[in-house]
Amino acid sequence: MVTLKHLAEQLNVSVSTVSKALNNSPEIGKETIQRVKELAKHLNYQPNKMALSLKSNKTNTLGVIIPDVLNHFFAKALYAIEMEASKQGYNIITCVSNELLSKEENSLQLLSNGSVDGFIMSIAEETQKQNKTDHISRVIDRGVPMVLFDRVCDDLECDKVIIDDFGAAYEATKHLLNEGRKHIVLISDIEKLSVGKLRTNGYLKALQDDVLYKEEPVVISVTKDDNLEEVVDNLFDSNKNVDGILSVDNTSGVVALHKALKRGYKIPENLSIIGFSDKNVLVFTEPKLSTISQHTFDIGKSSVQLLIDRLNQKSNSEHVTTTIKTKLVLRGTTK
Numbered sequence: 001m002v003t004l005k006h007l008a009e010q011l012n013v014s015v016s017t018v019s020k021a022l023n024n025s026p027e028i029g030k031e032t033i034q035r036v037k038e039l040a041k042h043l044n045y046q047p048n049k050m051a052l053s054l055k056s057n058k059t060n061t062l063g064v065i066i067p068d069v070l071n072h073f074f075a076k077a078l079y080a081i082e083m084e085a086s087k088q089g090y091n092i093i094t095c096v097s098n099e100l101l102s103k104e105e106n107s108l109q110l111l112s113n114g115s116v117d118g119f120i121m122s123i124a125e126e127t128q129k130q131n132k133t134d135h136i137s138r139v140i141d142r143g144v145p146m147v148l149f150d151r152v153c154d155d156l157e158c159d160k161v162i163i164d165d166f167g168a169a170y171e172a173t174k175h176l177l178n179e180g181r182k183h184i185v186l187i188s189d190i191e192k193l194s195v196g197k198l199r200t201n202g203y204l205k206a207l208q209d210d211v212l213y214k215e216e217p218v219v220i221s222v223t224k225d226d227n228l229e230e231v232v233d234n235l236f237d238s239n240k241n242v243d244g245i246l247s248v249d250n251t252s253g254v255v256a257l258h259k260a261l262k263r264g265y266k267i268p269e270n271l272s273i274i275g276f277s278d279k280n281v282l283v284f285t286e287p288k289l290s291t292i293s294q295h296t297f298d299i300g301k302s303s304v305q306l307l308i309d310r311l312n313q314k315s316n317s318e319h320v321t322t323t324i325k326t327k328l329v330l331r332g333t334t335k
Contacts, residue, residue, distance in 0.1 A: 002045045011035060061091045062307060063116035065107045067124045067151070069096045072250065073296055074122065077149065080300025081120060088308055090117075099125040105135045117311055118145035120303045123153060129192050145310040149303045151194055159306045160321045161299055165195045168292045168326040169202030172246055172274045175328060177210050179272055179335045181244035184215075185235060187252040189222035199248035199276070218242075228252060232259045247275040257285055257333060273333040287332025298324045 008015045013032070021028045021036035028036075039045075062085055066074040078094060085092050093116060095107035104124045111119070119139065127133065133153050140146050146158040169186075176184050186203045190196030200219055207213050218239060222231050232255050236242065245260075247253030253275025257267065265271045267287055274290045302322050 002040075002043045007036065007039055007043070007045060011039060058311075059115065059117055060089060061093055061116045062304070063107075063111040063119045063121075064092050064094045065097055065104060065119065065121035066094070067097050067099045067122055073150070073294065076296040077122075077300040077303075080297040081304055084301045084304040088304065090304075090308070097124040097127075101126040101130060101132060108135055108139055112139050112142070112144055118147070118307045120147045120149065120307055122149050123151040123194075125193060128153075128194060145307055147303045147307045147310075149299055153194070157319055159310060159319050161303045161306060161324065162321065163294050163299070163324045163326050165198035166202040166205075168276075168294075168328075169199040169246065169248060170206045171202075171326075171328055172292055173203045173206035174210075175330075175334065176244040176246065176272055176274065177206065177213060179244070179268075181272060182213070182215060183218075183239065183241040184213075184244035184246065185218040185220060185239055185242050187220045187222065187232070187235070187245060187247045187249070187256060189224075189228070189249045189252060191219075191221040196248060203246055203248075222249075222252060228255050229259070232256050236260070236263060243271055245271070245273045247273070249276060253289055253291070254285055257287075257289060267333050268335050272335060274328070285333075290331045290334040291329050293327045293329050295324050295326065 004015045004018050008018045011018065013036075017028060017032065018036050021033045022040065024033060062081075064078065064081055066078055068074055069078070082092055093111060095103075095111065097104040097107060101124060104121075104127055108119070123133070123136075128151060133156055136146070136153075136156055140156065140158050146156075147161060148156065148158060149161040150163075152160045152162060173184065184203075184207065186200060188196050188200060191200065203219075204217050207217050220231060220235050222228055228251065232252065235256070236259060245253070245256050247256060253273055257273050260267060260271055260273070267273065272290070274292065276292050276294070302324060306320060306322060
């Protein structure tokens with residue numbers, strides 16, 4: 001491996017001169033800079049990144065931990081994080097917790113040994129269900145900057161990027177009420193997660209605030225062990241008068257639409273459906289599914305910017321929570 005010393009010996013100059021020349025120091029003449037760079041290129045010299053990070057106390061690398069790389073939301077957020085980090089001169093190292101507390105703990109331990117300057121992460125499902133965040137607190141307490149996105153914990157003192165999950169579900173439910181829907185059902189396979197609880201509460205509050213709505217709220221919770229298609233079939237069997245469905249996860253809205261069409265429902269004449277699904281599902285539905293857009297790219301970009309601002313000490317000492325606005329996009333499954 002070619003080192004600064006090798007370059008210095010061949011050019012008959014000091015190691016310090018070579019180092020300064022490679023960094024375009026004004027102390028070094030243009031001819032010497034050109035000679036050093038030409039030889040470095042010829043010998044394929046690569047800086048020792050570990051040594052540079054020890055010297056500057058920075059790696060210019062961000063650690064990213066996501067719960068599920070196959071989930072379209074997290075895959076899209078990761079893409080946005082990588083693009084924004086690269087734009088700002090940072091690399092990323094990505095770990096996937098697979099929704100497990102133990103893998104999340106291991107990922108934090110692996111990367112918090114100086115490999116990265118800070119973390120961007122979304123909390124695993126098992127972590128939230130067990131309400132165990134000591135492993136995250138320990139990293140924050142050591143002064144390592146942390147940005148949580150989407151799935152966050154209010155008890156953790158760090159920067160956060162979220163959407164208004166409560167408000168988004170409230171707005172969607174209000175739209176169904178304004179259509180005159182009298183029997184609105186909510187479906188969720190994320191009921192145990194922070195975002196799922198907020199969306200359910202938004203639905204419940206919208207029904208509570210509508211003085212004309214007389215039916216009891218119906219919340220259909222789907223677990224990993226359930227067959228989603230069977231759950232949706234049971235929904236229609238048990239709620240013959242259903243005329244509005246709000247799906248607060250990625251897939252159940254699409255399944256509900258397909259099942260409703262098979263059962264002869266006219267969409268949206270006698271049944272409206274709104275999902276939280278992203279654009280990746282829209283090509284599979286006819287009519288096109290009305291959805292709440294989460295602006296995933298903005299979530300990823302804002303997470304990177306918050307972390308870099310913290311690293312560059314541009315942020316105030318107080319932690320920041322950035323709320324990304326959602327948008328209700330009405331298509332063929334609503335009036």
